[in-house]
Each structure stands twice: as structure tokens, then as C-alpha cells.
Amino acid sequence: GAGVSQSPRYKVAKRGQDVALRCDPISGHVSLFWYQQALGQGPEFLTYFQNEAQLDKSGLPSDRFFAERPEGSVSTLKIQRTQQEDSAVYLCASSLAGFNQPQHFGDGTRLSIL
């Protein structure tokens, strides 16, 4: 079956531009997570959705980061006024229900801010 799909795979933007990253979770998965992975590090939690409800956004680094999942399926992570420190791989994961159920990851979007 289809796994978690993320697009684009690579995104290059100039500092100050806005970007939008998309995640298509596994069909039927209620929970959706966004993580940020810096080079040589493990993924760091950003935010968590249960269906369309954003239950936890405590990992978002600033108010320039915004995530939504309006219909409880596809999710978008938006970064406004990008800065160089936003350069990282952004990973999306989904699970059947909850954070302590197996989370399945997409291949991520590699974001480079020039």
C-alpha cells in the first residue's frame, strides 16, 4: 500500500520568502506529526494532529511556522519569512491513532534557504 508522501522533495528559497510543504498520510491514519531533522541529528518534534485538530504545537520554533490539516487528511506546513536557520529536512509521519502507536515516516522535504 501507499506510504506517507511528501512534496516537494527539495525546496530552495531565498531568505524572506514563504514556503509550503505538503504531507499525504497513509489512508485511514488519524494521527499526523511533523518533525524537523537537522544534519547529523535525530528528528525533532514540531506539531501533532488528531484528525483535523492540532493537539500540540509546542515544538514549532517560532510564530513563523504554521501547520494545518483542514479535512483531517492532507497537511501543510507553512513557514513565513524564511531564515537560514530554517534549512533542514522536514519529515511527516502518520499513525493509526496516537503518538505511542507505530509512526510511519515520509522521505521528507529538504529545505534550503539561501
Next chain:
Amino acid sequence: GENVEQHPSTLSVQEGDSAVIKCTYSDSASNYFPWYKQELGKGPQLIIDIRSNVGEKKDQRIAVTLNKTAKHFSLHITETQPEDSAVYFCAKASGNNRLAFGKGNQVVVIP
């Protein structure tokens, strides 16, 4: 409570030998411990997981052991093959809506 420590950072093994990676944690509330394999340019792939009510779990050449008293859990790969070369991450879940990941171990299997 969030930290997960992974040891060693890099591990080289001869093909056919076993590899063991250990992770330690401090939060007693942690109840779910997955292991992920990440290849270059790919997302983390779940390879095995264990819950706090179980001490050991095995899936073919992969096994995970959990010592709740000592607060550590380990990944064991037997009969290593070149395709086992990757970065391996341990993670834990407690009560705060997230997985907390270790920094990863680079495993190199030498043919």
C-alpha cells in the same frame, strides 16, 4: 525527561557479525520504544518496537531488549549484511504527544 542517549555514535562490524546499539533514558513514564533505520536521502523506517510491559521482542535478524529498571533498551542485529549499513535511531514515547529521538548511530557493515 526528553533525552535519549545513544551509544556508540559509530559502529563498524564485519559482515556476518552481530551489532548492538544501546539507548538510555531517564523518564520512568516512557512506555513505547521504537527503532528506526534511515538510509541516505530517505525518511526513517520503523524496523522494530517494544512496549514497557515486554522485555524482549524479535523479528528475524532484529531483536530489541528493554530493561525498565536500568532504563535502557538495545537493538541487536545478527548475521549483519551490507544492506544493514545505515543510521539507526532509537526513540521513546511518554506522555507528551511525541517521540523523542536519540542522535543516531552510523552502522557500517564491512563486506
